[in-house]
Amino acid sequence: xxxxxxxxxxxxxxxxxxxxxxxxxxxxxxxxxxxxxxxxxxxxxxxxxxxxxxxxxxxxxxxxxxxxxxxxxxxxxxxxxxxxxxxxxxxxxxxxxxxxxxxxxxxxxxxxxxxxxxxxxxxxxxxxxxxxxxxxxxxxxxx
Numbered sequence: 001x002x003x004x005x006x007x008x009x010x011x012x013x014x015x016x017x018x019x020x021x022x023x024x025x026x027x028x029x030x031x032x033x034x035x036x037x038x039x040x041x042x043x044x045x046x047x048x049x050x051x052x053x054x055x056x057x058x059x060x061x062x063x064x065x066x067x068x069x070x071x072x073x074x075x076x077x078x079x080x081x082x083x084x085x086x087x088x089x090x091x092x093x094x095x096x097x098x099x100x101x102x103x104x105x106x107x108x109x110x111x112x113x114x115x116x117x118x119x120x121x122x123x124x125x126x127x128x129x130x131x132x133x134x135x136x137x138x139x140x141x142x143x
Contacts, residue, residue: 038096038099038101041075041077041078041096041101042094042096042101042102044074044075044078045074045075045078045080045094045096045101045102046094046102046104048072048073048074048080049080049092049094049102049104050104051070051072052070052072052082052092052125052127053092053104053106055068055070055125055127056106056111056127056138057108057109059127059128059129059138060109060111060129060136060138061109062129063129064129064130064131064136065128065129066128066129067126067127067128068126068127068128069124069125069126069127069143070124070125070127071122071123071124071125072119072122072123072124072125073121073122074119074120074121074122074123075096076121077096077097078094078095078096078120079094079095079096079118079119079120080092080093080094080095080118080119080120081093081095081116081117081118082113082116082117082118082119082140083112083113083114083115083116083117083138083140084113084116085116088116089112089113090105090106090107090110090111090112090113091103091104091105091106092104092106106138109136111136111137111138112135112137112138113137113138113139113140114130114132114137114138114139114140115139115140117140117141117142119142123142124142124143125140125141125142125143126140126141126142126143127139127140
């Protein structure tokens with residue numbers, strides 16, 4: 001009987017220890033999963049940026065008047081902003097749930113985008129090259 005009484009009295013302490021361990025570990029595991037999801041989205045977005053960059057290179061080196069189309073597929077919750085004003089005209093910025101996760105720079109060739117364009121989901125882009133102030137400029141539009 002004494003052995004059973006000690007076991008029953010020790011049970012609340014064991015439960016308390018389990019609750020403390022779970023309350024500490026659950027937020028850590030949740031945060032790790034959230035960071036992993038963001039990392040996966042960044043990888044997918046970087047891959048799409050690289051595909052667009054390759055298309056821009058093809059058009060740029062083909063000369064004025066060249067046009068290519070490319071189908072993009074961005075993950076749900078992601079958005080890509082191509083071009084912009086000032087220094088952003090040379091970039092593609094990736095966002096996941098409103099937070100910037102990466103920036104791709106047009107550094108080879110160094111060429112700027114004509115206007116800012118925001119895309120998400122499945123999109124077909126038309127990419128062409130034109131001339132602006134005697135410099136090549138990339139024109140991107142949704143088809």
